[in-house]
Amino acid sequence: MATAQLLDGKRTAQIIREELAKKIEEHYERTMLRPGLAVVLVGDDPASKIYVRNKHRASTQVGMDSRQIILPAHSTTSQVLETIEMLNQDPSIHGILLQLPVPRHIDAQVILRHLDPRKDVDGLTPTNMGRLMAGQSGLRPCTPLGIIELLDRYHVPLEGQRVVVIGRSQLVGRPLALMFVERNATVTIVHSKTPNAWDITREADIVVAAVGHAHLVQPNWIKPGATVIDVGINRTESGIVGDVDFDSVAAMASRITPVPGGIGPMTIAMLLSNTWQAFQETVGS
Amino acid sequence: MATAQLLDGKRTAQIIREELAKKIEEHYERTMLRPGLAVVLVGDDPASKIYVRNKHRASTQVGMDSRQIILPAHSTTSQVLETIEMLNQDPSIHGILLQLPVPRHIDAQVILRHLDPRKDVDGLTPTNMGRLMAGQSGLRPCTPLGIIELLDRYHVPLEGQRVVVIGRSQLVGRPLALMFVERNATVTIVHSKTPNAWDITREADIVVAAVGHAHLVQPNWIKPGATVIDVGINRTESGIVGDVDFDSVAAMASRITPVPGGIGPMTIAMLLSNTWQAFQETVGS
Numbered sequence: 365m366a367t368a369q370l371l372d373g374k375r376t377a378q379i380i381r382e383e384l385a386k387k388i389e390e391h392y393e394r395t396m397l398r399p400g401l402a403v404v405l406v407g408d409d410p411a412s413k414i415y416v417r418n419k420h421r422a423s424t425q426v427g428m429d430s431r432q433i434i435l436p437a438h439s440t441t442s443q444v445l446e447t448i449e450m451l452n453q454d455p456s457i458h459g460i461l462l463q464l465p466v467p468r469h470i471d472a473q474v475i476l477r478h479l480d481p482r483k484d485v486d487g488l489t490p491t492n493m494g495r496l497m498a499g500q501s502g503l504r505p506c507t508p509l510g511i512i513e514l515l516d517r518y519h520v521p522l523e524g525q526r527v528v529v530i531g532r533s534q535l536v537g538r539p540l541a542l543m544f545v546e547r548n549a550t551v552t553i554v555h556s557k558t559p560n561a562w563d564i565t566r567e568a569d570i571v572v573a574a575v576g577h578a579h580l581v582q583p584n585w586i587k588p589g590a591t592v593i594d595v596g597i598n599r600t601e602s603g604i605v606g607d608v609d610f611d612s613v614a615a616m617a618s619r620i621t622p623v624p625g626g627i628g629p630m631t632i633a634m635l636l637s638n639t640w641q642a643f644q645e646t647v648g649s
Numbered sequence: 650m651a652t653a654q655l656l657d658g659k660r661t662a663q664i665i666r667e668e669l670a671k672k673i674e675e676h677y678e679r680t681m682l683r684p685g686l687a688v689v690l691v692g693d694d695p696a697s698k699i700y701v702r703n704k705h706r707a708s709t710q711v712g713m714d715s716r717q718i719i720l721p722a723h724s725t726t727s728q729v730l731e732t733i734e735m736l737n738q739d740p741s742i743h744g745i746l747l748q749l750p751v752p753r754h755i756d757a758q759v760i761l762r763h764l765d766p767r768k769d770v771d772g773l774t775p776t777n778m779g780r781l782m783a784g785q786s787g788l789r790p791c792t793p794l795g796i797i798e799l800l801d802r803y804h805v806p807l808e809g810q811r812v813v814v815i816g817r818s819q820l821v822g823r824p825l826a827l828m829f830v831e832r833n834a835t836v837t838i839v840h841s842k843t844p845n846a847w848d849i850t851r852e853a854d855i856v857v858a859a860v861g862h863a864h865l866v867q868p869n870w871i872k873p874g875a876t877v878i879d880v881g882i883n884r885t886e887s888g889i890v891g892d893v894d895f896d897s898v899a900a901m902a903s904r905i906t907p908v909p910g911g912i913g914p915m916t917i918a919m920l921l922s923n924t925w926q927a928f929q930e931t932v933g934s
Contacts, residue, residue: 493782494775498819534783548842557833559809
């Protein structure tokens with residue numbers, strides 16, 4: 365039986381979206397301007413199409429102008445670049461997101477280098493990554509941002525806390541570690557080459573699992589009373605599950621995120637929040 | 650009495666410089682081309698002038714063309730930018746280093762954003778920071794690079810080892826943590842807001858102190874047999890000392906770097922090595 369408090373990402377994301385919708389409407393009434401978000405999808409990967417559709421729906425619901433640009437799978441890097449250039453120049457577009465992964469023959473890093481950092485609502489351009497490294501303000505990647513925001517909304521203290529991030533991806537593990545450091549937490553990154561990772565995670569006040577390995581985190585990985593954040597989205601025969609063995613770990617933790625309904629919705633909410641931020645920085649508040 | 654093996658940065662840097670000098674000479678005999686390094690100093694801070702002079706001497710000794718550009722302290726950001734632009738365009742210059750810190754009225758980040766990432770031998774431009782975040786090859790900051798290189802030259806294993814980095818600066822702590830992660834170490838960043846940091850450093854196989862706090866690291870911070878790297882350069886009444894209480898910690902550690910003669914000379918050697926790498930990538934090997 366679960367004893368931990370549920371960190372409800374779905375509900376928190378809903379609140380954030382309502383807050384944004386209100387701000388966007390007020391801004392529109394004053395200025396007749398709305399934030400514009402363009403999502404660029406190359407190819408027709410079914411999972412990516414669902415993600416793009418969800419982003420489109422979410423941004424429309426909060427009153428943004430949403431544009432979906434779907435390029436054929438055989439597009440070249442320079443054809444994708446042309447689209448990005450056009451969106452960089454377009455004053456009605458304030459946020460641009462390149463849906464990843466792109467087909468193998470396209471160099472995502474080249475494209476990210478050309479994306480205007482002021483419109484980089486996924487926080488993945490070198491400029492924004494560099495700003496994160498330098499501890500400067502800038503657009504941050506949506507998933508790590510959603511994790512920090514969820515913890516903040518539930519008043520989970522970060523300063524001086526021991527945090528262990530499991531996973532070292534560019535999208536989650538690495539930027540998240542730096543964002544926790546910014547917030548004065550003491551952060552450890554563990555990964556597939558860490559022997560006996562549970563010896564380390566067991567010391568943590570906050571454990572974040574972001575590896576894509578179903579049920580990796582078991583109760584013996586967790587200090588009693590710790591906060592557990594599950595970023596994993598793993599498709600199994602029994603449906604979508606996280607990286608955390610929810611039922612058994614929930615009996616040990618003081619707070620835990622569910623999958624689904626945890627970090628997933630927060631990621632989309634942060635995409636909207638980043639687009640709002642980019643919009644405000646262009647047109648003024 | 651010290652029992653630890655000394656990780657001799659001075660001697661190792663000397664070896665690296667001799668290796669580079671040989672490669673540069675061979676390249677020159679074939680192509681009549683030499684790597685060119687430009688160091689830009691704004692103002693006349695005495696410590697900075699010494700650093701610039703040392704870099705000039707070191708680069709000249711290995712057969713590089715060295716250029717020192719000293720701009721008056723009252724230069725504006727756009728005047729410094731003009732110099733950087735000129736060096737970006739100059740085909741005889743392969744490495745550009747902006748000596749930090751710059752006077753307060755100059756925005757170093759703006760200048761770094763305009764520095765050609767291919768010539769960024771300090772590894773501090775957003776592009777190179779972003780590449781480090783993304784786990785891609787690129788020019789890396791010299792001090793962290795020098796630490797990893799010194800450990801490699803002494804065959805200190807990194808994979809699967811527990812590393813604690815004390816300090817979270819943009820120049821050392823943060824990039825170093827990511828570089829250890831790249832090398833499959835398990836890395837923790839501790840800092841001034843970490844309560845009882847010694848409880849954490851005491852678990853580490855490798856401890857790196859990079860905070861600028863004389864004698865912070867005492868024997869009770871160190872697991873017997875650990876490797877201790879001291880990046881600190883603190884001016885005290887009894888001369889220059891590191892962040893580690895050398896004599897007492899050396900009795901506990903299995904390997905330790907001295908100050909001076911440890912990471913300092915390695916940093917300059919890595920500046921030369923980065924310039925050589927930038928040169929090769931422009932003109933070919």
